Amino acid sequence: MKNIVIFGAPGAGKGTQSDKMIEKYGFGHISTGDVLRNEIKNGTELGKTAKGYIDNGQLIPDELMIDILASVYDSFGKEHKGVIFDGFPRTIPQAEALKKMLAERGHSVAAMVELFVPEDELMKRLLLRGQQSGRSDDNEETIKKRLNVYSNQTSPLIDWYKGEKIHHHVEGLGTVEEIFARIESVIDSL
Numbered sequence: 001m002k003n004i005v006i007f008g009a010p011g012a013g014k015g016t017q018s019d020k021m022i023e024k025y026g027f028g029h030i031s032t033g034d035v036l037r038n039e040i041k042n043g044t045e046l047g048k049t050a051k052g053y054i055d056n057g058q059l060i061p062d063e064l065m066i067d068i069l070a071s072v073y074d075s076f077g078k079e080h081k082g083v084i085f086d087g088f089p090r091t092i093p094q095a096e097a098l099k100k101m102l103a104e105r106g107h108s109v110a111a112m113v114e115l116f117v118p119e120d121e122l123m124k125r126l127l128l129r130g131q132q133s134g135r136s137d138d139n140e141e142t143i144k145k146r147l148n149v150y151s152n153q154t155s156p157l158i159d160w161y162k163g164e165k166i167h168h169h170v171e172g173l174g175t176v177e178e179i180f181a182r183i184e185s186v187i188d189s190l
């Protein structure tokens with residue numbers, strides 16, 4: 001069982017590369033952004049709370065995210081090949097909660113794959129995606145806030161995972177296939 005954290009700034013390509021990993025390795029996939037957008041669509045209490053934060057480029061409070069973590073993970077059942085965590089953890093308390101939740105089940109994170117993309121490229125990609133997908137948080141003002149949140153609150157996780165000795169740096173520039181080949185060599189080495 002190989003649980004993988006796919007990590008990177010907004011627009012780094014986490015979702016695209018997750019799809020490739022699911023296809024090749026049969027992993028389950030937890031995208032907390034998708035979970036939240038679904039809650040918003042269904043008009044739940046969590047969705048109503050989340051919308052304000054998302055549209056403002058801010059993180060949803062840790063306790064709300066940590067609350068839903070175990071039930072989303074357990075929905076994959078006891079026997080699975082591993083789950084990709086996409087968009088989670090985004091803060092050190094979330095990483096600690098993930099480690100604890102997995103340890104309680106005798107599981108762990110096998111690798112944290114950091115997709116590295118320079119900031120000017122991220123901005124370009126997200127603006128283009130905003131025009132195509134119509135996602136309410138892909139406009140210039142919100143993107144800037146999200147990139148700031150990433151560098152202040154989320155990027156400290158790189159050192160945290162280095163401390164866990166499971167951090168892998170992957171260059172996120174190139175074609176989808178080139179980047180995936182780099183990720184494959186990490187996963188195949190586990």
Ligand code: ATP
Pocket residue numbers: 009010011012013014015032033034036053054055057058059060061065086087088089090094137146
């Ligand atoms: P990608 O480019 O891979 O789509 P992203 O950062 O642009 O990544 P999502 O991961 O879909 O987009 O997240 C969208 C928003 O949902 C975030 O800006 C944040 O408000 C909220 N969110 C998602 N995951 C978390 C989390 N783990 N903790 C707090 N807020 C979260």
